[in-house]
Amino acid sequence: MYDLLPIINQFAITGKITAVSPLGSGHIHETFHLKTESDTTDDYVLQRINNNVFRNPGAVMHNIRIVTGHIQKKLDAAGAGDIKRKVLQPVGLGNGELMFADASGNLWRCFVFIPDHKTFDRAVNVSQVYEGGKAYGQFLQMLSDLPASTIQETIPGFHDLDLRLYQFEEAVKTGLKERLTETEGEIAMLRIRKADMRTILERGKTGRIPVRVVHHDTKINNVLFDTSNKALCVIDLDTVMPGHVHDDFGDSIRTFTNTGEEDDADLTKVSMNIRFFEAFAVGFLEVAGAMLNKDEKEHLALSARVMTYMQILRFLADYLNGDTYYRIHYPKHNLQRARAQIKLLLSMEEQYEEMKRIIAGI
Helix, strand or coil, X not given: CCCHHHXXXXXCCCCCEEEEEECCCCCCCEEEEEEECCCCCCCEEXXXXXXXXXXXXXXXXXXXXHHHHHHHHHHHHCCCCCHHHCCCCEECECCCCCCEECCCCCEEEXXXXXXXCECCCCCCXXXXXXXXXXXXXXXXXXXXXXCHHHCCCCXXXXXXXXXXXXXXXXXXXXXXXXXXXXXXXXXXXXXXXXXXXXXXXXXXXXXXXXXXXXXXXXCHHHEEECCCCCEEEECCCCCCEEECHHHHHHHHHHHHCECCCCCCCCHHHCCECHHHHHHHHHHHHHHHHHHCCHHHHHCHHHHHHHHHHHHHHHHHHHHHCCCCCCCCCCCCHHHHHHHHHHHHHHXXXXXXXXXXXXXXXX
């Protein structure tokens, strides 16, 4: 356990800390809730940054400073009230830096705690999905005039499809022989789809799809909701990087609309809920539609397939390599993950024309 008091004292917080408790169920960082003595002072969130996952924590905090500052200026200009509940507020040290290194080399950061919020691990109704779509759409809209060149890459190649294809083919070349034989069908179906899946990437290379500042981890549990189930703000900004709007829209659809679990052993439970797709798209385009060009809009539906395809590549490559990246809970866990995502992709393909009609009609 850490001696937290000397660490807490490094940050420019207001009020006396009366209680410290673990917060949340995240798997990356260690997080603590700092309770203050008065209702008139803010509570805080203290985090130990996992620099095994984020090898360049300086870039992470650089991005967070720029992104949160940019959003706050937008909210100020719009006369939005209660800004502390609508954007993360990093808390600096006395010298203005946003990170503190303790005597053991652990890196720490602090944010103002957003009270009276709730989070969800799964989307359970259309209203919730619509609010999630609005939250991520507004996040991108507020950053639409922030040059992507001001933001650094925190995980190189994170949503680079060509990199994931290369890693997959390397795994096919050098993977465990018995697993290669076992997955011949999956390997073939992924290869057949390669050209289609590279469409957005190719349009990005020609400039028809612009590089923007995007979130890159658009799960529903990275949206805070208020007590009335209205979206408050987007959190977990560690993966904010330059990318395409499709990185966020596509991965949102992959995670928000799945009727089963990401690794569901019962594949009959896995499909894409088309009503959830529509709800997310309506919320997203309601606030972000005006910033998108024609090519971006036309490829939103495809992006859901692309991001699901990319996740299949990653799960299957890890299985072929002997499960060296993702934590597994049983011997064929990565294979089950890949097969569940394949079922989701097939469901998207079956409903693809309807997905495109929905986007065109909004």
